[in-house]
Amino acid sequence: MDEVALYEHILGLKAPWFVDTVELEESDGAVVVYLGVDEGEPLNCPECGRSSPRYDKRRRQWRHLDTCQYQTYVVADVPRVECEEHGCRMINVEWAEARSRFTAMFEALIIEWLLDSSILAVARHFRLSWTAVDGIMRRAVTRGLARRKRLNIKRIGVDEIAFKKRHDYVTVITNKHGHVLAVEDDRAKFSLKNFYDRLTPRQKSAIETVSMDMAPAYINVTLEEIPEAERKIAFDKFHVAQALGKAVDYIRKEEHRELMRVRKGDELKGMRYTLLTNAANLDRAQRQRIKALSSIAAKTGRAWALKEYAMSLWHYRTRGWAQRAWQRWLSWAMRSRLVPMKTVAHMIKDKLWGILNAIVHKADNAMAESVNSKIKTLKMKARGYRNRERYKTAILFHYGGLSLHP
Secondary structure, eight states: OOHHHHHHHHHTOOTTEEEEEEEEETTTTEEEEEEEEOTTSOEEOTTTOOEEOEEEEEEEEEEEEEETTEEEEEEEEEEEEEETTTEEEEOOOTTSOTTOSBOHHHHHHHHHHHTTSOHHHHHHHHTOOHHHHHHHHHHHHHHHHHHOOOOOOSEEEEEEEEEETTTEEEEEEEETTSOEEEEEESSSHHHHHHHHHTSOHHHHHHOOEEEEOSOHHHHHHHHHHSTTGGGTEEEOHHHHHHHHHHHHHHHHHHHHHHHHHHHOOOTTTTOHHHHHSOGGGOOHHHHHHHHTHHHHOHHHHHHHHHHHHHHGGGOOOSHHHHHHHHHHHHHHHHTSOOHHHHHHHHHHHHTHHHHHHHHHHTOOSHHHHHHHHHHHHHHHHTTOOSOHHHHHHHHHHHHSOOOOOO
16 A cells, blocks of 8 residues: 555545645655545535535645654645535535644544643644644534533532632533533623523423522522522532531630630630531540530530531421421521521521422532532643633533534
8 A cells, every 4th residue: 555545544535535645844844645636526515515616726734643753734725616605615624624724633632632631731742832722622612512412401500610819700500410511701690691591491491400509699590590490499508518617616716715715725626627527427536525515615515516417407308397307406596595506597597498409309519519629620730721711611621521522
């Protein structure tokens, strides 16, 4: 097999295309494959597929997979046709996508590398510009979004993540499989509305749960846009636990200062993480220290007991039993004489409907939090992003569950 037949086979060429010549340019360290097109073959309009007469041709060049240590380029004079309906159009070529300067096989290789490496590392390895590699990533995401025919949106999670310092955020919407469905600017009402506006009425009705924190912007727009949203919005257990944990820690600090002032007692010193840890994960020594709090630091002991009791209320299956259990907890918290706990109780009372939804539907934002953790790692690996659109593209590229290859 000679070099012409070899490259025709490698490129998978079909009529009217063929390899004309192959040249080795040693000074540039490159192999150049020149393609020709059969002048007698009819050509079709790329828009409508109608057979159309030739108009002229334009020379184009594409980077291909390297041949050993040599960079390889494909060069062809691509015909343009004169379509009756669409006018002058350049025909599509089978080895590359429209407006790309790389063959499909080369782009597929770059995509594989980008899934594990940064844009800068890939650019250095393949001797490409940063902009060229970024363009391949953006085209891959555009391609993947266009191919995504069906969205799995029965159970979605909504969370925000920082883009830059000074409260600059993006809103990330994920499904139960951990795929990012959309990345929207900011964490305002319009952020989530942009996503809902792209859904059909049927898709909106198909949503079973929307897990989120207690941000009013997300709550209000979901109530407006999603049918029966008051039964679908689920407030994440993590954020309830976070509020309770902050209250316990505040009470611990206050009581520690009081004990130090009255009798130099340091029983609460070093107890922060023990008090915030799930009771099931405590060792025997930690349990003994907490048990002793009832006589040494009664306020902290009561706050810890309230926290643990609240965290035990997520195992219910029916709304009625869960509501009665939470009402008992609210009554206890309001009678506890612990101001931080009473503040959390007011919040829980106001948002109890969403907490009950989370319990009944067994819904949480764990998958969204997991994706956010991965996004933070991605941002660290890239040493941060200065451009918001590139940040959003990178998130969808890595975590969108998209079909990225040409």
